[in-house]
Amino acid sequence: MAKFVLAGKTDCPHYAKAELLADRLQRSLPNFRIQKISILPHEWKEWLDxxxxxxxxxxxxxxxxxxxLVDHGGKGILLGDFSDFLEHCQDYYNITSDMSTDIMLSVAAENLETKMNxxxxEQHRVSLIKPLHIWISSALSSTCHFLIPYLLSAEVFPHVSAISLHLLDLEGNMEELQWLRMETEDLALRLLHQVTIHTDLEQAFREADVIVLLDEGWSEDSDRGNEEEVKKKTVKGISDRYREYGQLIDTMANKDVKVIVSGDSFVNLRCSLLLDNVHSIDSHQFVTVATQLENEAKAIVAKKLKVRTSDITNVIVWGNISGSFYIDLQRAKVFNYDGAIKGPAFFSQPAKSILQGRKWLETDFQDLVRCQRAAVTSKTCQAAAMTVTNGMLAxxxxxxxxxxxDEVFSMGVLCPGYYNLPDGIVLSIPVTFTDGRWSVLCDVTVGDELKERLQLYASELRQEKELGSENCTMVINKVDS
Structure with a gap:
C-alpha cells in the first residue's frame, strides 16, 4: 500500500492543486492512500521547522x-514539493494535473475559508463546555499520583460533565510535570477536559472550583540542627506560603470553591492561615481531612475485634490532625461482630460496650493510632499516599x-462558638453532610475531660501560628510565662 502525506499552507494554490491530484489518485487506485495536513498561513513556518x-x-x-513506510516501519521518505509530487505521479501512475491558475487560486481561497469556519x-463548541476547575498543589507528590485517576470520576463528581485539571508544584521540575500531564491524558478518562501545569503562582487558583492542597516539602530544605530552630523555620515558611495562597484564593478562585488541606504536617495551621487571608469566601468552604486518622483507628479496632475495617463506623477525631489529637469511640458502631449477641447484616453494636477496657482505650489505643502512620511510612519508605487519597475522596x-x-466525618474546620473554642482556630470535630453542606454534629457528649483536651489543642495551634509571625520570640515568652 502506498501512503502519502500532503502538508501545506491552507491558502497555498499549489497545495490546492496537489490536494485535488491526490484525491484523483485515491479514487483511481485502490491501494493509494493520502493524509492531508492543512496548516494556517501564520503557523506554517513553525510547523515546517x-x-x-x-x-x-x-x-x-x-x-x-x-x-x-507503512510496511517497513521507520521514518517517512521526503518526496519534496508540488513539482516533485507531480513528477512522481506521472512516472509511477501516469496521472497528471492540468488545473488552471484561476482554479488553483479559487480552491486555495475556499480551503482557507473552510479551515477558518x-x-x-470548534471554538464555539469548546466555549459551550463549562468544566469544573480542580487545582492540586505539590502535584509531583506520590499522593497526587494516586489521587488523579479516582478524582476525575463521576463517582466523586456525579453532576459534572467535564473537568479541567491544573497541576501546581512550586518546587517541581517542568519536565517532570510535562510527563505527569502526558500520563494523565493517557488515562483517557471520560471527564477529563484538559490538563495544565504550573511552577509559579502567576495563574494559581484561577477560576478554581475545587482546590486540594497536599503536603509541601518543608523539612527537606530545613536545617536539621536544632529542633526548635527547624520547627520555627518550617512554620515561618508555611506561614509565608499559605498567606499568599489565601490571598490568591480570595481573588482568583470562584466564591463557592471547595478547599481541602491534606497531608502529614501542620494541616490545621495551614488551613487556619488560609482563612486569615480570605475575606470574600465563606469559611465553611475550607476544611482539613482527618478521615485518614479515622480509618487508621478503625483498622486497629477491627483487628482487636476480629472484624473487617469497613465493619467499624462513626469514629471521631478531635483536635490537631497532624499534632495532638484524641480518638473518640462514643458513637462508633461495630457490624458483624462474632460475640454473644448476633443479628443480620444491618445489626450493629456500640464499640465501647464491646471494648470494655477503658484503660486500653485511653492509653494503648491512642498510642497505636499515633504510631500507625509512622509504621507504614517506615516500612514502605514513603508517605501513606493511598490512605491519604482515600480520606480526601471520601x-x-x-x-x-x-x-x-447519618454518616459521621471528622474534619478540621473553623470552630467559633462550638464547644467553647476560641476564634480563629481550626480543630478537627465531628460533622455530617446534608445536601452537599456540612454541619457540626451536636449530638455528642463533650465532658469536662474532653473540653480540657480541646483547650490544650487550641493552645497548641495558637502557638504554632504565633511561631510563624515576625514577633514569635516575644509571643512565645509571653505564653510560657
Missing part, C-alpha cells in the same frame, strides 16, 4: 509531500452529596 527537525529533512516551501465551530464525595446523612 519542527517537522523537518524531527525527521532530519530540509524543505522550505508549501506544500511538502512525503511517503510513509472549522476553527470557529470527604469530596460527601461534599458532593454522595453519602448518608
Amino acid at each position: 519542527a517537522t523537518c527537525k524531527r525527521n532530519g529533512w530540509k524543505h522550505e516551501q508549501s506544500p511538502m509531500v512525503w511517503r510513509e 472549522l476553527i470557529a465551530e 470527604v469530596l464525595k460527601a461534599w458532593n452529596g454522595v453519602c448518608s446523612p
Whole structure:
C-alpha cells in the first residue's frame, strides 16, 4: 500500500492543486492512500521547522509531500514539493494535473475559508463546555499520583460533565510535570477536559472550583540542627506560603470553591492561615481531612475485634490532625461482630460496650493510632499516599452529596462558638453532610475531660501560628510565662 502525506499552507494554490491530484489518485487506485495536513498561513513556518527537525529533512516551501513506510516501519521518505509530487505521479501512475491558475487560486481561497469556519465551530463548541476547575498543589507528590485517576470520576463528581485539571508544584521540575500531564491524558478518562501545569503562582487558583492542597516539602530544605530552630523555620515558611495562597484564593478562585488541606504536617495551621487571608469566601468552604486518622483507628479496632475495617463506623477525631489529637469511640458502631449477641447484616453494636477496657482505650489505643502512620511510612519508605487519597475522596464525595446523612466525618474546620473554642482556630470535630453542606454534629457528649483536651489543642495551634509571625520570640515568652 502506498501512503502519502500532503502538508501545506491552507491558502497555498499549489497545495490546492496537489490536494485535488491526490484525491484523483485515491479514487483511481485502490491501494493509494493520502493524509492531508492543512496548516494556517501564520503557523506554517513553525510547523515546517519542527517537522523537518524531527525527521532530519530540509524543505522550505508549501506544500511538502512525503511517503510513509507503512510496511517497513521507520521514518517517512521526503518526496519534496508540488513539482516533485507531480513528477512522481506521472512516472509511477501516469496521472497528471492540468488545473488552471484561476482554479488553483479559487480552491486555495475556499480551503482557507473552510479551515477558518472549522476553527470557529470548534471554538464555539469548546466555549459551550463549562468544566469544573480542580487545582492540586505539590502535584509531583506520590499522593497526587494516586489521587488523579479516582478524582476525575463521576463517582466523586456525579453532576459534572467535564473537568479541567491544573497541576501546581512550586518546587517541581517542568519536565517532570510535562510527563505527569502526558500520563494523565493517557488515562483517557471520560471527564477529563484538559490538563495544565504550573511552577509559579502567576495563574494559581484561577477560576478554581475545587482546590486540594497536599503536603509541601518543608523539612527537606530545613536545617536539621536544632529542633526548635527547624520547627520555627518550617512554620515561618508555611506561614509565608499559605498567606499568599489565601490571598490568591480570595481573588482568583470562584466564591463557592471547595478547599481541602491534606497531608502529614501542620494541616490545621495551614488551613487556619488560609482563612486569615480570605475575606470574600465563606469559611465553611475550607476544611482539613482527618478521615485518614479515622480509618487508621478503625483498622486497629477491627483487628482487636476480629472484624473487617469497613465493619467499624462513626469514629471521631478531635483536635490537631497532624499534632495532638484524641480518638473518640462514643458513637462508633461495630457490624458483624462474632460475640454473644448476633443479628443480620444491618445489626450493629456500640464499640465501647464491646471494648470494655477503658484503660486500653485511653492509653494503648491512642498510642497505636499515633504510631500507625509512622509504621507504614517506615516500612514502605514513603508517605501513606493511598490512605491519604482515600480520606480526601471520601470527604469530596460527601461534599458532593454522595453519602448518608447519618454518616459521621471528622474534619478540621473553623470552630467559633462550638464547644467553647476560641476564634480563629481550626480543630478537627465531628460533622455530617446534608445536601452537599456540612454541619457540626451536636449530638455528642463533650465532658469536662474532653473540653480540657480541646483547650490544650487550641493552645497548641495558637502557638504554632504565633511561631510563624515576625514577633514569635516575644509571643512565645509571653505564653510560657
